[in-house]
Amino acid sequence: xxxxxxxxxxxxxxxxxxxxxxxxxxxxxxxxxxxxxxxxxxxxxxxxxxxxxxxxxxxxxxxxxxxxxxxxxxxxxxxxxxxxxxxxxxxxxxxxxxxxxxxxxxxxxxxxxxxxxxxxxxxxxxxxxxxxxxxxxxxxxxxxxxxxxxxxxxxxxxxxxxxxxxxxxxxxxxxxx
Numbered sequence: 001x002x003x004x005x006x007x008x009x010x011x012x013x014x015x016x017x018x019x020x021x022x023x024x025x026x027x028x029x030x031x032x033x034x035x036x037x038x039x040x041x042x043x044x045x046x047x048x049x050x051x052x053x054x055x056x057x058x059x060x061x062x063x064x065x066x067x068x069x070x071x072x073x074x075x076x077x078x079x080x081x082x083x084x085x086x087x088x089x090x091x092x093x094x095x096x097x098x099x100x101x102x103x104x105x106x107x108x109x110x111x112x113x114x115x116x117x118x119x120x121x122x123x124x125x126x127x128x129x130x131x132x133x134x135x136x137x138x139x140x141x142x143x144x145x146x147x148x149x150x151x152x153x154x155x156x157x158x159x160x161x162x163x164x165x166x167x168x169x170x171x172x173x174x175x176x177x
Contacts, residue, residue: 057176061172061176062173062176062177065169065170065172065173065176066169066173068165068169069165069166069169069170069173071125072162072165072166072169073162073166074118074122075122075125075126075129075131075162076158076159076162076163076166078112078119078122078123078126078132079126079131079132079151079155079158080155081108081111081112082101082103082108082132082149082151083101083151083155085103085107085108085111086101086102086103086149086151087101087102087103088100088101088102089101089102089150099151099153099154099155100150100151100152101150101151102148102149102150102151103148103149104145104146104147104148104149105134105139105144105145105146105147105148105149106141106142106144106145106146108149109141109145120138120139123139123149124138130152130153131151131152131153131158132149132150132151132152133149133150133152134147134148134149134150135147
């Protein structure tokens with residue numbers, strides 16, 4: 001049987017492109033933990049900083065930075081709302097220079113539903129960042145309307161802290177694109 005080899009034909013370039021794609025796929029499957037071929041699998045090594053994080057420069061990392069900026073903006077907006085509509089926790093005579101403000105969950109819920117429907121999630125996240133304090137694990141409309149929400153830090157300090165976070169997240173998005 002005679003074998004013909006066509007060197008610079010359109011078919012040979014398509015075959016070479018297909019083979020390159022197939023080899024690249026096989027290489028990626030050796031580190032894919034969900035691959036069916038576990039015989040040739042190389043266990044990927046992660047440093048402490050890399051574990052659980054998307055690859056540098058990936059679209060997932062970019063989406064993460066955008067989400068960070070958005071959540072920071074929403075937490076800042078929540079704190080601004082509490083600061084504006086809340087009352088001082090103590091009178092000036094009781095405790096001078098106390099920056100804390102308080103608002104009931106029911107009042108905050110009424111104000112915040114105009115802005116967003118995820119008040120409880122934002123409150124939980126703000127509590128995690130030690131911006132607000134309230135009793136209980138989760139708050140429910142009507143049942144917990146009387147629960148006080150306390151803004152723990154001065155609004156100027158919160159603005160400064162979150163503006164830095166927002167700026168660094170947006171800078172990382174621009175560097176990624």
